[in-house]
Amino acid sequence: MTASGVHLFDRVSGVNVLLDEVSVPVEQYSRAPRYLSVALTNACELRCGYCYAPKHAAALDRERVLAWAVELDAAGCLGLGFGGGEPTAYRRFAQLCSDIARSTSMAVTFTTHGHRLTPELVDSLRGAVHFARLSVDGVGATYERLRGRPFAAVVRAAGLLDSLAPFGINAVINADTIGELDELAEFAERVGACELLLLPEQPTAATPGISDADGQHLIRWAGTAGTGVRLAISRTGLETALPTAEAIPGELPLDAHMHVDAMGVLRPHAYASTGLPVGGSIVDAVQTLKEMG
Template sequence: MNVLLDEVPVPAEQFSRAPRYLSVALTNACELHCAYCYAPKHAAALERERVLAWAVELDAAGCLGVGFGGGEPTAYRRFAQLCSDIAQSTSMAVTFTTHGHRLTPKLVESLRGAVHFVRLSVDGVGTTYKRLRSRRFAAVVQAAGLLGTLAPFGINAVINADTVSELDDLAEFSDKVGASELLLLPEQPTAATPGISDADAQRLVEWAAIARTGVRLAISRTGLEAALPTAEAIPGEHPLDAHMHIDATGVLRPHAYAPTGLSVGIRIMEAVHALREAP
């Protein structure tokens, strides 16, 4: 099926009021301690009823999907029930990003029919993965096998000095385990790390420009995408129409790396409107 999204210009007043996609950090909790992780380290978690109410409101305003992260979303209390409630109460796609080490056959079964796509974080392969995450690589291979029985899934990989030389291996791994996509995440600066170097960023761009992989490639919006032949879902779409992010304290931000945002009250669409109007 071919869909021409830009054949007929649509007046701005007819756009959906909600962003096309909302990412939600349900909790800051995570048992891994990756040095380059950008997620806040203070304890915080969103109330389940609050998240469900936001999802229903967003759905009514035209949002197409919600994606759960953290921290580690599978560490969130009654995570599977929340996914099920949203899937039953809205028409939105439900996705989540996980390190995979909490996945069990029982949890996967409880999520069946409630999630539409999953992202598995795999930063490096083999001994590199074990060194960066202090977990066996075999365990993440097993997690990929479990996810393959649940829903379509993709692989996320933070690209930095430790992993940029393993891009071919990451693509091969993604293809081998049946992932539909490899999402490249250039490391972002944190209080503890400087982010990806200019030299490694250039290596990433050069690799992605000529790579011939068995899996679809994608890259996060960090500026490097401008140097690559990427396909925009909706050409000319404003970033805040495409995506917004809520952190585990209930602050709505333009994206997960944004330093500031607006606190969300009972009605999330009020915060969405205010964020769009903010200078």
């Protein structure tokens, strides 16, 4: 419940309903963000040049994450999204997803490079995950150059995810991939994905981020592309030039989404340089971060 009204969400179908004619008293507003992304671990065996995940070893305690999930669920959070690093490299990842799905009503999602997925792991995640995201930066030889893994392997991973839950394709858009937008959309459609999430490359210590020219190209393409999959774009500034839907009218960024890194630091989003270490209660940390602005 928020200033926008009462938000109903079904994690299995993904249906959202906003009852915006209901006026919610301030004391009943949700104390949690609508969605929290969690970097379970910094570990990842790939070496993508544009990766923004810290490279020092760190991982969150499983019991701690489960306790946060229960607390967030009670405070009105609707979904947890696991990333990293690579979340499938996290010890007993499937057990954590299953514990959270059983103990809360939140959607459990994760983003993966796909190269650790096996039929056995997918079986153990069945029923415990409601949406998955597969990172595919470019197709064919471009993918293999950027990710250092065979493209055929990520095609197999897409097949495994398709048997698990609805899934989307995430694609970092930069000088290497800007020329393959049509191919990425065709790939997403062919493997049965329901969404293509475009992630304009963010600047890191090693990379400058997407160029202005490539950003403009992306905007033009998204405005005219007739794809068979839903298009989405990460919040990077470019979305203001695109005809994107406003998920909840009037919703403030910190009410929509926050991020916890693998050191247990709560941040406004994954690229934010500052944050707040979570002490005992994650909902208290959420409130403090909001007060800090």
